[in-house]
Amino acid sequence: MRRKLLDPVILANISKLSLKVKSPAKGVLTGIHKSVYYGSSIEFSEHKEYNQGDEIKFIDWKIFAKSDKYYVKKFEDETNLKCYILLDRSASMKYSGPEFLLPRGAGQSVAEPEAESEAEKGKKESVSKFDYAARLAATLSYILLNQQDSVGLVTFNDHISKYIPPRSNMAHLHVILDELTTVKEEGNTDLPHVLNELAEKIKGRGLIIIISDLLDEDAEVLRNLKLFKTRKHDVILFHLLHSDEVNLPFDRLTFFHELESEGKELADPQLIREEYMLQIEEFVNKFKVNSRENEIDYYFLDTDDPMEKVIIRFLFRRKRF
Amino acid sequence: MFNLSFINPLFLFGALLVAAPIIIHLVNKKKAFSLKFPTIRFVVASNKRAAKRFKLRQLILLILRTLTVLFIVFLFARPLLSSKKNAMDYANLPRSSVVIIDNSFSMLYKTGGGDYFRSAVIAAKDIISGQKNIDNAALLTTSSITDEGPAQLTFKKDELLNSIRDVNISYTRSKPLKTIAAAVELLKSSQAQVKEIYFISDMQKFGWEAKSDFADGVKRAVKSKSINVYLIDIAGNKSVRNAGIMNLKALKQSKGKINVLNIFSRIKNFSKQAVDNLLVKCYIFDNEVVKGFVSLESYETAEKSLFAPIDESGIITGYVKIKGDSFAPDDKRYFSLKSYQTVRALVVDGEPTTQLYKSETFYLNLGLNPLKGASSKIESNIVTYDEYKKEDLNNYDVVFLCNVKGMAPQKVLELRNFVRAGGGLLFSLGDNVAPMDYNETFGDLLPQKLRDVFVVKPAGNKRPFEYIEVKDYSHPVIEPFEGAKGGDLGIAKFYKYFVLQPTPESKSDIILEYSNGNPCLV
CATH class of the missing domain: 2.60.40.10 (Immunoglobulins)
Structure with missing residues (x-):
């Protein structure tokens, strides 16, 4: 089944917005982002003393008249951006809401409808974390390509599953969307390994957008995120969890099964809910604080958050840079 | 030390139902739903912290369910819990007892092994003998209240046993409720934790039918819940021929x-x-x-x-x-x-008149000697008070004082001696009589002290007079009036009469009453 990735309403609403990077980009094409190369644009950057080899046409004659010294004007160049969208496709991203299994001893099939509470029934149509992430990735790709930036896609679980190098033409969007609609959520997560591998692979500065539930070794993940920062990348981290994972809204005694392994745990959600939510808050805060310290742009998302609002909020926040 | 027994022990089989909550507990555990969940590591971490609370909650739930089942089963089985220890403790508490023996005449009823009184004495001895050294007791009889005054609680068992031996049948009226009230008063002063009254009687005074009324009377007399009253019916339900x-x-x-x-x-x-x-x-x-x-x-x-x-x-x-x-x-x-050949009567007229029919004594004399001849058995002598003072009472069998104003102390003394010697005395009251002076002058010669003169006043439909209402003709004085030929005492109208000083106990009998219940002839 192909996923519905782009919502025309959202695209219409964000058509006048653009995604900006914090640090100057290194691109060869002309775009909306400041380039690290000084160029021929009209935007003045600074003065520098004239040296041999500098173009004479950039000498600021007004300063020469005042100071009798030669200074050349430096202009900022505008270039396009290379963006890499890293999308987590591990099995944990498959979670779309409660799919209760029959009580123990009655097989592992999906339970009868009456086994679900009213709260649980209401959430039957909620999207999976991966669906939400894919839609987010597709929308961001569209925005970036629309502003002449290059966009690449990396899907991963415990390794890089697919690497689509960045391209800036609009036709590239189809390649990305094809991948997003066909990819399946499976396997364990090993984000640190993937980050490490990708850091080696990406040459030059760029925008790294990571969309994941970050259910991995926290410390390893945080350490390897720093790798991108040390290489002058602009890093945006979308931390995506399902609303059930945030609120634990179940009310009956449950055997919780691991999605990426065989682990299970018997627990009374009502009894542990308070403690569980504290744990989640602590988990989220750890990434939030660490991201702030390392100048990583961190966004916590819940699958119940409307996509349109998330995108608009994100773009406005980026506009401030 | 407790004794547990059940009125419906078969219901105890219901205790097997206690297995139900345990099964529910286990089945609930098995019925836990399974859910694939990504953030299980936080569930595990939370569960570790909450595990103790969780297990405790499950355990409490199990215990509550089990106890509920047991409670319902016990309720149906109707348990009876008796404490031997408590009973022993109660028996060991210091106690004060008052033993009351009914020594009325009816206790002389004979039974197979003696009479009721003998049985009552034996029962009283048993009660006193059973007393511990820390117990005190008193002995009362139903006739002893006014004569001897209330006894005192004593720890001397031997003295009490001797007192029981000295108890005899009394020929005076018995006062059971009053005796019980006296016993309550005695026990009020006691500091003992257990207070008891044993009333040993044949219950004859009250009649078998009225026994429940007597019990109610006892309750009213005792009032205090801390005093136990034991009514020991010596006669039981024995059928006695008498x-x-x-x-x-x-x-x-x-x-x-x-x-x-x-x-x-x-x-x-x-x-x-x-x-x-x-x-x-x-x-x-x-x-x-x-x-x-x-x-x-x-x-x-x-x-x-x-x-x-x-x-x-x-x-x-x-x-x-x-x-x-x-x-x-x-x-x-x-x-x-x-x-006697004749009865000699001295009639003292307190207010003599020249018109005979207006005299106090005219009609009395007519009644005493209606035939005015030698065939009459009563020989009356009508005198004024002054003449009376000269009379020798030894010459008379009966004296009538009719509306006499007063009397010199010496003459009262003579009159008292006359009565003591068996002479008859009748007071007929009139307007010369001042109640207080009369009481003072004649004292115990009067059957009851006078209180006041009562004038009958008509109110509403009420008649302006009282009349004599005879309820009992058994007294010899009234007896001749009984029956169709006896005449009718009720035709006499009384517009004014003397009322007597009421007393709780009176030795006098009321022979005639007015229609409103006040005494007429005492």
Whole structure:
């Protein structure tokens, strides 16, 4: 089944917005982002003393008249951006809401409808974390390509599953969307390994957008995120969890099964809910604080958050840079 | 030490239902749903912290369910919990007891092993003997309250046992409720934790039917819940045969030239069983002179007249005896008859007038000597008070004081001696009588102290007078008025009369009453 990735309403609403990077980009094409190369644009950057080899046409004659010294004007160049969208496709991203299994001893099939509470029934149509992430990735790709930036896609679980190098033409969007609609959520997560591998692979500065539930070794993940920062990348981290994972809204005694392994745990959600939510808050805060310290742009998302609002909020926040 | 017993022990099988909550507990555990969940590591971490609370909650739930089942089962089985220890503790507590023996006349009813009184004495001894050294007790009898004053609680068991031996049947009226009230007063002063009253009686005073009323009376007398009252019915439900001579009169009559003694007796059967041909014998000077038979239904009263010829003049003594039964004292009754030629009456007129019919004594004299001839048995002498002072009372058998204003102390003394010697005295009151002065002057010669003069006032539809209402004709004075030929005392109208000072206990009998219940003749 192909996923519905782009919502025309959202695209219409964000058509006048653009995604900006914090640090100057290194691109060869002309775009909306400041380039690290000084160029021929009209935007003045600074003065520098004239040296041999500098173009004479950039000498600021007004300063020469005042100071009798030669200074050349430096202009900022505008270039396009290379963006890499890293999308987590591990099995944990498959979670779309409660799919209760029959009580123990009655097989592992999906339970009868009456086994679900009213709260649980209401959430039957909620999207999976991966669906939400894919839609987010597709929308961001569209925005970036629309502003002449290059966009690449990396899907991963415990390794890089697919690497689509960045391209800036609009036709590239189809390649990305094809991948997003066909990819399946499976396997364990090993984000640190993937980050490490990708850091080696990406040459030059760029925008790294990571969309994941970050259910991995926290410390390893945080350490390897720093790798991108040390290489002058602009890093945006979308931390995506399902609303059930945030609120634990179940009310009956449950055997919780691991999605990426065989682990299970018997627990009374009502009894542990308070403690569980504290744990989640602590988990989220750890990434939030660490991201702030390392100048990583961190966004916590819940699958119940409307996509349109998330995108608009994100773009406005980026506009401030 | 507890003894647990059940009224419906079969319901205890329901305790097997206690397995139900355990099964529910296990089934619930098995019925836990399974859910694939990504953030299980936080569930595990939370569960570790909450595990203790979780297990405790499950355990509490199991215990509550189990206890609920057990409680319901026990409720249906109706458990009875008795504490031997408590019982022993109670028995060891210091106690104060008052033992009351009914020493009324009815206790002389004979039973197989003696009489009721003997049984009551034995029961009282048993109670006192059972007392511990820390217990104190007192002994009361139903007739001892006014005569001897209340006894005191004592720890001396031997003294009490001796006192029981000294208790005798009393011929005075018994006052059971008053005695119980006195016992309560005694116990109020006691510091003992257990207070008890043992009332040992044949319950005859109140009648078997009225036993519940008596119990209510006891409750009212005791009031305090801390005092236990034990009514020990010595008679139980034994059926006792008893007939008694209720009344006896001996009249000398002349039949031609022969003088005969008419001995008239009223005999009552107190038993549930009928009595056939009860033998009635009359003895004069200890010689059997005449006998007869009477048959009585249950609780029936019958009259029997026996006639015996007499020769002697002067005093004749004798007795009537019926066949012995369970209660001997009422089987025999004595009589004494002075064989007067005439009765000599001294009538003192307190307000003599020249018009005879207005005199206080005119109608009295007419009543005493209606025939005005030698055939009359009463010889009356009407005098004024001044004349009375000169009279020698030894010459008279009876004195009538009619509306006499007062009397000198010396003459009162003489009058008292006259009465003590067997003379008759009748006060007839009138407007010369001042109640307080009278009380002071005559003292205990009066059957009851005077209080005031009461004037009958008409109110609403109420008549302006009272009349005499005769309820009981058994008294010899009233007896002649009984029956269709006896006349009607009720036709006399009383617009003003003397009321008497009421007292809780009175030795006097009311012979006649006004229609409003006030005494007329005492």
